Amino acid sequence: MKRVGKISRYLGQAWLAGVWLFLFGYFAFHAFQGDNSIAALKRLEAQELELVVQAQRVASVRHALETRTQKLAGKTIDPDMLEEQVRLRLGFTHPDEVVVFIPAD
Structure with missing residues (x-):
């Protein structure tokens, strides 16, 4: 037993x-x-870095657009910016000049 x-x-x-x-x-x-593994964490960290770079690019483009918008807004309008927009939108030119618009990247 x-x-x-x-x-x-x-x-x-x-x-x-x-x-x-x-x-x-x-x-x-x-x-x-699996979805919550160490390898998945590494992939998420790499994706985070890509998104941070993309967010910085978007922020720089936004800053450039805000700067251009501020030049046309308010009481003080930048005459060069106003002339550029009038020529671009309405096609006004002097008879003796040629205007070439280069698109911004």
Whole structure:
């Protein structure tokens, strides 16, 4: 009877060790695979860097547009900007001049 008791105790301990090994394996596997893994984190960090660069480009374009808009708004209108817009939108030119518009990139 002592042997049966020892065997059942060892089986109970082995079962518990098996559960712990399974849990460790499960979490270790999912740490390297899946949507919330370390590899996915690296991809998200790379995507974040790309989006930061894109946001900086958009911010610089916005700043340029705001600067141009401020020159035409308010009480003080920049005469050169006004002339440029009139020529561009209405096509006004003097008879003796040729105007070439170069699109901004």
